[in-house]
Amino acid sequence: MTDFSDYVVVGAGLAGAATAWQLASRGHQVTILERNVPASHDASSHGSARIFRYAYPDPFYAHAVQESKELGDVLALDSGSRLITPAGAADFGVERHPRLLAGVLAAEGIEHELLGADEASARWPQIAFDTEVLWHPDAGVIDAETAVNAMVDQAVRHGARLLTGWPLQGLAKTASGYRLHSATGETFDAGNVVISAGGWLPGLLGELSLPSGFLAGLPEITVRQEQAFHFRYREPETATPWPTFIHKRADIQVYGLPGGRDADFAGQKVAEYNGGRFLPSAAAQTGDVDPGNRGRVVDYVRRFLPGLDPEPYAETTCLFTNTPNEDFIIDRVHNLTIVSPCSGHGAKFAPLIGQWAADLATGAANVPLRFRTATTAVSSR
Numbered sequence: 001m002t003d004f005s006d007y008v009v010v011g012a013g014l015a016g017a018a019t020a021w022q023l024a025s026r027g028h029q030v031t032i033l034e035r036n037v038p039a040s041h042d043a044s045s046h047g048s049a050r051i052f053r054y055a056y057p058d059p060f061y062a063h064a065v066q067e068s069k070e071l072g073d074v075l076a077l078d079s080g081s082r083l084i085t086p087a088g089a090a091d092f093g094v095e096r097h098p099r100l101l102a103g104v105l106a107a108e109g110i111e112h113e114l115l116g117a118d119e120a121s122a123r124w125p126q127i128a129f130d131t132e133v134l135w136h137p138d139a140g141v142i143d144a145e146t147a148v149n150a151m152v153d154q155a156v157r158h159g160a161r162l163l164t165g166w167p168l169q170g171l172a173k174t175a176s177g178y179r180l181h182s183a184t185g186e187t188f189d190a191g192n193v194v195i196s197a198g199g200w201l202p203g204l205l206g207e208l209s210l211p212s213g214f215l216a217g218l219p220e221i222t223v224r225q226e227q228a229f230h231f232r233y234r235e236p237e238t239a240t241p242w243p244t245f246i247h248k249r250a251d252i253q254v255y256g257l258p259g260g261r262d263a264d265f266a267g268q269k270v271a272e273y274n275g276g277r278f279l280p281s282a283a284a285q286t287g288d289v290d291p292g293n294r295g296r297v298v299d300y301v302r303r304f305l306p307g308l309d310p311e312p313y314a315e316t317t318c319l320f321t322n323t324p325n326e327d328f329i330i331d332r333v334h335n336l337t338i339v340s341p342c343s344g345h346g347a348k349f350a351p352l353i354g355q356w357a358a359d360l361a362t363g364a365a366n367v368p369l370r371f372r373t374a375t376t377a378v379s380s381r
Protein backbone atom coordinates (compact mmCIF):
# COMPACT_ATOMS: atom_id res chain seq x y z
CA MET A 1 0.00 0.00 0.00
CA THR A 2 1.25 3.49 -0.83
CA ASP A 3 1.38 5.93 2.04
CA PHE A 4 0.44 9.61 1.69
CA SER A 5 1.47 12.87 3.33
CA ASP A 6 0.62 16.48 2.46
CA TYR A 7 4.31 17.36 2.70
CA VAL A 8 7.23 15.00 2.17
CA VAL A 9 10.71 16.26 3.04
CA VAL A 10 13.51 14.25 1.42
CA GLY A 11 16.74 14.31 3.44
CA ALA A 12 17.27 14.91 7.14
CA GLY A 13 20.37 17.06 7.26
CA LEU A 14 20.20 20.56 8.70
CA ALA A 15 18.05 21.86 5.80
CA GLY A 16 15.50 19.05 5.74
CA ALA A 17 15.26 18.80 9.53
CA ALA A 18 14.70 22.57 9.77
CA THR A 19 12.05 22.55 7.04
CA ALA A 20 10.20 19.60 8.62
CA TRP A 21 10.34 21.31 12.03
CA GLN A 22 8.90 24.53 10.64
CA LEU A 23 6.20 22.79 8.58
CA ALA A 24 5.08 20.47 11.37
CA SER A 25 5.03 23.21 14.00
CA ARG A 26 2.63 25.16 11.73
CA GLY A 27 0.27 22.17 11.83
CA HIS A 28 1.03 20.61 8.43
CA GLN A 29 1.10 16.86 7.86
CA VAL A 30 4.77 16.01 7.27
CA THR A 31 6.80 12.89 6.53
CA ILE A 32 10.60 12.92 6.37
CA LEU A 33 12.21 10.36 4.06
CA GLU A 34 15.93 9.87 4.77
CA ARG A 35 18.19 7.45 2.88
CA ASN A 36 20.23 6.73 5.99
CA VAL A 37 19.62 8.41 9.37
CA PRO A 38 19.31 12.09 10.37
CA ALA A 39 22.69 13.89 10.36
CA SER A 40 24.09 11.01 8.32
CA HIS A 41 27.84 10.51 8.86
CA ASP A 42 28.49 10.65 5.07
CA ALA A 43 26.56 13.88 4.43
CA SER A 44 27.22 17.51 5.48
CA SER A 45 25.46 17.98 8.84
CA HIS A 46 27.15 15.44 11.09
CA GLY A 47 29.45 16.11 14.04
CA SER A 48 29.87 18.74 16.69
CA ALA A 49 31.58 21.71 15.06
CA ARG A 50 30.51 24.41 12.61
CA ILE A 51 31.35 28.10 12.94
CA PHE A 52 28.55 30.41 14.00
CA ARG A 53 29.48 34.00 13.08
CA TYR A 54 27.91 37.28 12.10
CA ALA A 55 30.83 38.53 9.98
CA TYR A 56 29.85 38.59 6.31
CA PRO A 57 30.92 41.09 3.67
CA ASP A 58 27.33 41.10 2.41
CA PRO A 59 24.99 42.82 4.93
CA PHE A 60 22.15 40.57 3.74
CA TYR A 61 23.81 37.57 5.37
CA ALA A 62 24.96 39.46 8.49
CA HIS A 63 21.33 40.39 9.01
CA ALA A 64 20.06 36.88 8.23
CA VAL A 65 22.35 35.39 10.91
CA GLN A 66 20.57 37.52 13.51
CA GLU A 67 17.15 36.30 12.36
CA SER A 68 18.36 32.71 12.36
CA LYS A 69 19.82 33.09 15.88
CA GLU A 70 16.45 34.20 17.21
CA LEU A 71 14.76 31.11 15.79
CA GLY A 72 17.62 28.91 16.97
CA ASP A 73 17.25 30.27 20.49
CA VAL A 74 13.61 29.16 20.49
CA LEU A 75 14.67 25.73 19.27
CA ALA A 76 17.34 25.47 21.99
CA LEU A 77 14.79 26.40 24.63
CA ASP A 78 12.06 24.07 23.35
CA SER A 79 14.42 21.14 22.93
CA GLY A 80 16.48 21.76 26.05
CA SER A 81 19.65 21.39 23.91
CA ARG A 82 22.78 23.50 23.82
CA LEU A 83 23.23 24.25 20.13
CA ILE A 84 25.87 27.01 20.15
CA THR A 85 28.90 27.25 22.44
CA PRO A 86 30.33 30.79 22.63
CA ALA A 87 33.94 31.14 21.42
CA GLY A 88 34.13 34.42 19.49
CA ALA A 89 35.62 34.79 16.01
CA ALA A 90 38.84 36.27 14.63
CA ASP A 91 38.79 37.20 10.93
CA PHE A 92 42.06 38.16 9.32
CA GLY A 93 44.22 38.04 6.20
CA VAL A 94 44.39 40.38 3.22
CA GLU A 95 41.61 38.56 1.38
CA ARG A 96 39.28 38.48 4.40
CA HIS A 97 39.09 42.29 4.49
CA PRO A 98 38.69 42.70 8.30
CA ARG A 99 38.04 46.44 8.02
CA LEU A 100 35.21 45.94 5.54
CA LEU A 101 33.67 43.28 7.80
CA ALA A 102 33.94 45.66 10.76
CA GLY A 103 31.93 48.23 8.78
CA VAL A 104 29.17 45.69 8.14
CA LEU A 105 29.00 44.68 11.82
CA ALA A 106 28.96 48.34 12.86
CA ALA A 107 26.00 49.03 10.57
CA GLU A 108 24.17 46.01 12.02
CA GLY A 109 24.94 47.05 15.61
CA ILE A 110 26.90 43.86 16.38
CA GLU A 111 29.59 44.12 19.03
CA HIS A 112 33.11 43.90 17.56
CA GLU A 113 36.66 45.26 17.70
CA LEU A 114 39.19 45.93 14.96
CA LEU A 115 42.62 45.04 16.38
CA GLY A 116 46.12 45.60 15.04
CA ALA A 117 48.11 42.39 14.35
CA ASP A 118 50.38 42.98 17.38
CA GLU A 119 47.45 43.71 19.65
CA ALA A 120 45.70 40.52 18.51
CA SER A 121 48.89 38.45 18.91
CA ALA A 122 49.22 39.70 22.49
CA ARG A 123 45.66 38.54 23.17
CA TRP A 124 45.96 35.19 21.33
CA PRO A 125 49.65 34.22 21.29
CA GLN A 126 48.64 30.82 19.90
CA ILE A 127 47.91 32.46 16.50
CA ALA A 128 50.35 34.34 14.23
CA PHE A 129 48.29 37.15 12.72
CA ASP A 130 49.50 38.68 9.45
CA THR A 131 47.03 41.60 9.17
CA GLU A 132 44.64 43.54 11.37
CA VAL A 133 41.96 41.36 12.92
CA LEU A 134 38.21 41.66 13.26
CA TRP A 135 37.10 40.18 16.59
CA HIS A 136 33.46 39.61 17.43
CA PRO A 137 32.71 37.89 20.72
CA ASP A 138 29.18 36.62 20.00
CA ALA A 139 30.40 34.08 17.46
CA GLY A 140 30.73 30.46 18.51
CA VAL A 141 30.55 26.79 17.61
CA ILE A 142 27.36 25.12 16.39
CA ASP A 143 26.77 21.50 17.32
CA ALA A 144 25.35 20.48 13.92
CA GLU A 145 24.32 16.95 14.81
CA THR A 146 22.55 18.00 18.00
CA ALA A 147 20.75 20.71 16.01
CA VAL A 148 19.54 18.19 13.39
CA ASN A 149 18.29 15.83 16.08
CA ALA A 150 16.61 18.66 18.00
CA MET A 151 14.74 19.81 14.87
CA VAL A 152 13.69 16.28 13.89
CA ASP A 153 12.51 15.65 17.46
CA GLN A 154 10.50 18.88 17.44
CA ALA A 155 8.98 17.96 14.06
CA VAL A 156 7.99 14.53 15.40
CA ARG A 157 6.61 16.12 18.56
CA HIS A 158 4.34 18.16 16.27
CA GLY A 159 3.15 15.02 14.50
CA ALA A 160 5.72 14.50 11.71
CA ARG A 161 6.81 10.99 10.73
CA LEU A 162 10.43 10.03 10.12
CA LEU A 163 11.19 7.11 7.79
CA THR A 164 14.88 6.17 7.78
CA GLY A 165 16.58 3.91 5.24
CA TRP A 166 14.36 5.39 2.49
CA PRO A 167 16.54 6.40 -0.50
CA LEU A 168 14.52 8.37 -3.03
CA GLN A 169 15.30 7.24 -6.55
CA GLY A 170 12.89 9.44 -8.45
CA LEU A 171 9.36 10.77 -8.57
CA ALA A 172 6.52 11.23 -11.04
CA LYS A 173 3.66 13.70 -11.13
CA THR A 174 0.19 12.47 -10.25
CA ALA A 175 -3.21 14.16 -10.40
CA SER A 176 -2.88 15.36 -6.80
CA GLY A 177 0.87 15.77 -6.38
CA TYR A 178 3.71 13.29 -6.68
CA ARG A 179 4.47 9.59 -6.33
CA LEU A 180 7.94 9.02 -4.91
CA HIS A 181 9.87 5.81 -5.63
CA SER A 182 12.64 4.48 -3.44
CA ALA A 183 15.69 2.60 -4.65
CA THR A 184 14.43 -0.32 -2.55
CA GLY A 185 11.07 -0.61 -4.31
CA GLU A 186 8.77 1.36 -1.98
CA THR A 187 6.43 4.16 -3.01
CA PHE A 188 5.07 7.19 -1.17
CA ASP A 189 2.53 9.78 -2.35
CA ALA A 190 2.78 13.47 -1.50
CA GLY A 191 0.85 16.63 -2.14
CA ASN A 192 4.05 18.65 -1.90
CA VAL A 193 7.69 17.63 -1.93
CA VAL A 194 10.75 19.34 -0.47
CA ILE A 195 14.09 18.05 -1.74
CA SER A 196 16.92 18.75 0.71
CA ALA A 197 19.37 16.06 -0.37
CA GLY A 198 22.65 17.95 0.11
CA GLY A 199 25.45 16.65 -2.11
CA TRP A 200 23.12 14.06 -3.67
CA LEU A 201 21.10 16.82 -5.34
CA PRO A 202 23.05 16.90 -8.64
CA GLY A 203 22.43 13.16 -9.09
CA LEU A 204 18.71 13.53 -8.30
CA LEU A 205 17.80 16.61 -10.34
CA GLY A 206 17.18 14.64 -13.53
CA GLU A 207 14.79 12.27 -11.71
CA LEU A 208 12.40 14.89 -10.30
CA SER A 209 10.12 15.61 -13.29
CA LEU A 210 11.35 19.22 -13.28
CA PRO A 211 10.49 21.46 -16.25
CA SER A 212 13.54 21.94 -18.46
CA GLY A 213 13.37 25.76 -18.15
CA PHE A 214 13.47 25.52 -14.35
CA LEU A 215 16.38 23.07 -14.45
CA ALA A 216 18.28 25.34 -16.83
CA GLY A 217 17.77 28.33 -14.51
CA LEU A 218 19.32 26.67 -11.45
CA PRO A 219 22.83 27.86 -10.67
CA GLU A 220 25.67 25.46 -11.37
CA ILE A 221 25.96 23.06 -8.42
CA THR A 222 29.34 21.53 -7.62
CA VAL A 223 30.15 19.00 -4.92
CA ARG A 224 33.56 18.81 -3.23
CA GLN A 225 34.95 16.20 -0.89
CA GLU A 226 36.44 18.49 1.73
CA GLN A 227 38.73 17.41 4.56
CA ALA A 228 39.25 18.64 8.09
CA PHE A 229 42.07 17.89 10.54
CA HIS A 230 42.23 18.01 14.32
CA PHE A 231 45.39 19.38 15.97
CA ARG A 232 46.07 19.06 19.68
CA TYR A 233 46.41 22.19 21.84
CA ARG A 234 49.98 22.55 23.11
CA GLU A 235 48.62 24.12 26.29
CA PRO A 236 45.12 22.75 26.89
CA GLU A 237 44.59 25.05 29.88
CA THR A 238 45.67 28.19 28.01
CA ALA A 239 44.58 31.43 29.66
CA THR A 240 43.07 32.68 26.38
CA PRO A 241 40.72 30.03 25.05
CA TRP A 242 40.81 29.34 21.34
CA PRO A 243 38.46 31.36 19.18
CA THR A 244 37.02 30.29 15.87
CA PHE A 245 38.88 31.94 12.99
CA ILE A 246 38.83 32.55 9.25
CA HIS A 247 42.11 33.47 7.58
CA LYS A 248 42.14 34.32 3.88
CA ARG A 249 45.41 34.96 2.06
CA ALA A 250 46.29 34.91 -1.62
CA ASP A 251 47.95 31.48 -1.22
CA ILE A 252 45.44 29.71 1.07
CA GLN A 253 42.07 30.13 2.78
CA VAL A 254 41.74 28.37 6.13
CA TYR A 255 39.19 28.19 8.92
CA GLY A 256 39.54 26.75 12.40
CA LEU A 257 37.41 26.18 15.48
CA PRO A 258 37.37 24.24 18.72
CA GLY A 259 36.50 20.71 17.58
CA GLY A 260 34.38 19.85 20.61
CA ARG A 261 33.00 16.33 20.95
CA ASP A 262 34.36 15.20 17.54
CA ALA A 263 37.90 15.74 18.78
CA ASP A 264 37.55 14.75 22.45
CA PHE A 265 37.59 18.47 23.34
CA ALA A 266 41.40 18.29 22.98
CA GLY A 267 42.12 20.33 19.90
CA GLN A 268 41.31 22.72 17.11
CA LYS A 269 39.64 21.61 13.89
CA VAL A 270 41.47 23.22 10.95
CA ALA A 271 40.58 22.97 7.27
CA GLU A 272 41.36 24.53 3.92
CA TYR A 273 38.21 26.17 2.52
CA ASN A 274 37.23 24.58 -0.81
CA GLY A 275 40.41 22.54 -0.75
CA GLY A 276 38.82 19.22 -1.71
CA ARG A 277 38.42 17.46 -5.04
CA PHE A 278 35.28 17.80 -7.18
CA LEU A 279 32.78 14.93 -7.31
CA PRO A 280 29.93 14.44 -9.81
CA SER A 281 27.66 13.82 -6.80
CA ALA A 282 27.87 12.70 -3.18
CA ALA A 283 27.40 9.11 -4.32
CA ALA A 284 30.97 9.22 -5.71
CA GLN A 285 32.65 10.11 -2.42
CA THR A 286 35.42 7.81 -1.16
CA GLY A 287 36.10 9.25 2.30
CA ASP A 288 39.85 9.17 1.50
CA VAL A 289 41.86 12.13 2.77
CA ASP A 290 44.04 13.69 0.07
CA PRO A 291 47.68 13.65 1.28
CA GLY A 292 48.37 16.87 -0.65
CA ASN A 293 45.62 18.65 1.27
CA ARG A 294 46.89 17.25 4.57
CA GLY A 295 50.37 18.56 3.70
CA ARG A 296 49.05 22.06 2.93
CA VAL A 297 47.09 22.25 6.19
CA VAL A 298 49.99 20.90 8.30
CA ASP A 299 52.28 23.46 6.66
CA TYR A 300 49.73 26.19 7.44
CA VAL A 301 49.55 25.12 11.11
CA ARG A 302 53.36 25.26 11.38
CA ARG A 303 53.37 28.79 9.97
CA PHE A 304 50.34 30.37 11.61
CA LEU A 305 49.18 28.35 14.62
CA PRO A 306 52.13 28.05 17.04
CA GLY A 307 49.75 27.01 19.82
CA LEU A 308 49.00 23.68 18.12
CA ASP A 309 51.01 20.50 17.79
CA PRO A 310 51.32 20.37 13.96
CA GLU A 311 50.70 16.61 13.79
CA PRO A 312 46.97 15.92 13.21
CA TYR A 313 45.50 13.42 15.69
CA ALA A 314 42.27 12.92 13.76
CA GLU A 315 40.98 13.69 10.26
CA THR A 316 37.77 13.40 8.32
CA THR A 317 36.09 14.18 5.00
CA CYS A 318 32.86 16.08 4.47
CA LEU A 319 30.83 17.37 1.51
CA PHE A 320 30.49 20.94 0.31
CA THR A 321 27.68 21.54 -2.20
CA ASN A 322 28.52 24.85 -3.81
CA THR A 323 26.89 27.47 -5.99
CA PRO A 324 29.17 29.92 -7.84
CA ASN A 325 28.35 32.94 -5.64
CA GLU A 326 27.68 30.90 -2.46
CA ASP A 327 24.01 31.92 -2.38
CA PHE A 328 21.62 29.17 -1.34
CA ILE A 329 19.01 27.57 -3.57
CA ILE A 330 15.47 27.78 -2.18
CA ASP A 331 13.19 27.55 -5.19
CA ARG A 332 9.90 25.99 -6.10
CA VAL A 333 7.98 24.76 -9.12
CA HIS A 334 4.76 22.68 -9.31
CA ASN A 335 4.58 21.99 -5.53
CA LEU A 336 8.19 20.85 -5.48
CA THR A 337 10.68 22.88 -3.44
CA ILE A 338 14.44 22.52 -3.71
CA VAL A 339 16.54 23.57 -0.72
CA SER A 340 20.32 23.55 -0.92
CA PRO A 341 22.02 25.73 1.63
CA CYS A 342 25.55 24.45 1.77
CA SER A 343 28.46 26.25 0.11
CA GLY A 344 30.25 25.64 3.38
CA HIS A 345 28.33 28.26 5.34
CA GLY A 346 24.75 27.03 5.68
CA ALA A 347 24.74 25.59 9.21
CA LYS A 348 24.27 28.92 11.00
CA PHE A 349 21.23 29.69 8.84
CA ALA A 350 19.48 26.34 9.31
CA PRO A 351 16.57 27.58 11.46
CA LEU A 352 15.93 30.48 9.07
CA ILE A 353 16.33 28.26 6.02
CA GLY A 354 13.63 26.03 7.52
CA GLN A 355 11.37 29.06 7.88
CA TRP A 356 12.07 30.26 4.33
CA ALA A 357 11.56 26.79 2.84
CA ALA A 358 8.32 26.26 4.76
CA ASP A 359 7.08 29.71 3.65
CA LEU A 360 7.82 28.90 0.02
CA ALA A 361 6.51 25.31 0.08
CA THR A 362 3.19 26.37 1.63
CA GLY A 363 2.86 29.62 -0.33
CA ALA A 364 2.75 31.53 2.98
CA ALA A 365 5.44 33.96 1.81
CA ASN A 366 8.11 34.35 -0.81
CA VAL A 367 11.82 34.05 -0.11
CA PRO A 368 14.58 36.47 -1.13
CA LEU A 369 14.73 36.38 -4.92
CA ARG A 370 18.48 35.71 -4.90
CA PHE A 371 17.56 32.12 -3.89
CA ARG A 372 15.08 31.71 -6.76
CA THR A 373 17.24 32.00 -9.87
CA ALA A 374 15.40 29.15 -11.63
CA THR A 375 11.98 30.79 -11.21
CA THR A 376 13.40 34.18 -12.10
CA ALA A 377 14.96 32.73 -15.26
CA VAL A 378 11.68 31.09 -16.31
CA SER A 379 9.53 34.16 -15.66
CA SER A 380 11.89 36.55 -17.44
CA ARG A 381 11.67 34.60 -20.71
Ligand SMILES: Cc1cc2nc3c(=O)[nH]c(=O)nc-3n(C[C@H](O)[C@H](O)[C@H](O)COP(=O)(O)OP(=O)(O)OC[C@H]3O[C@@H](n4cnc5c(N)ncnc54)[C@H](O)[C@@H]3O)c2cc1C
Nearest residue numbers: 011013014015035043044045051168198318342346347348
Ligand atom coordinates in the same frame (compact mmCIF):
# COMPACT_ATOMS: atom_id res chain seq x y z
C1 LIG B 1 33.34 20.26 6.48
C2 LIG B 1 32.21 21.25 6.57
C3 LIG B 1 32.38 22.39 7.31
C4 LIG B 1 31.36 23.33 7.39
N1 LIG B 1 31.54 24.41 8.15
C5 LIG B 1 30.53 25.28 8.34
C6 LIG B 1 30.69 26.37 9.22
O1 LIG B 1 31.73 26.54 9.84
N2 LIG B 1 29.63 27.22 9.40
C7 LIG B 1 28.45 27.04 8.74
O2 LIG B 1 27.53 27.82 8.95
N3 LIG B 1 28.28 26.01 7.87
C8 LIG B 1 29.28 25.13 7.67
N4 LIG B 1 29.13 24.08 6.81
C9 LIG B 1 27.90 23.99 6.00
C10 LIG B 1 26.77 23.23 6.65
O3 LIG B 1 27.23 22.17 7.42
C11 LIG B 1 25.85 22.81 5.52
O4 LIG B 1 25.31 23.99 4.94
C12 LIG B 1 24.72 21.93 5.95
O5 LIG B 1 25.16 20.85 6.72
C13 LIG B 1 23.99 21.43 4.69
O6 LIG B 1 22.89 20.67 5.11
P1 LIG B 1 21.95 19.94 4.07
O7 LIG B 1 20.77 19.49 4.85
O8 LIG B 1 21.76 20.76 2.86
O9 LIG B 1 22.78 18.69 3.53
P2 LIG B 1 23.14 17.30 4.24
O10 LIG B 1 23.55 17.49 5.63
O11 LIG B 1 24.10 16.62 3.33
O12 LIG B 1 21.77 16.53 4.27
C14 LIG B 1 21.24 15.87 3.15
C15 LIG B 1 20.50 14.65 3.64
O13 LIG B 1 19.78 14.10 2.57
C16 LIG B 1 19.90 12.71 2.61
N5 LIG B 1 19.66 12.22 1.25
C17 LIG B 1 20.43 12.43 0.17
N6 LIG B 1 19.90 11.86 -0.91
C18 LIG B 1 18.77 11.26 -0.51
C19 LIG B 1 17.78 10.48 -1.17
N7 LIG B 1 17.89 10.21 -2.48
N8 LIG B 1 16.75 10.01 -0.46
C20 LIG B 1 16.61 10.29 0.87
N9 LIG B 1 17.53 11.01 1.56
C21 LIG B 1 18.59 11.50 0.87
C22 LIG B 1 21.32 12.48 3.09
O14 LIG B 1 21.49 11.18 3.62
C23 LIG B 1 21.45 13.56 4.14
O15 LIG B 1 21.04 13.13 5.40
C24 LIG B 1 30.14 23.13 6.70
C25 LIG B 1 29.97 21.97 5.93
C26 LIG B 1 30.99 21.04 5.87
C27 LIG B 1 30.76 19.80 5.06
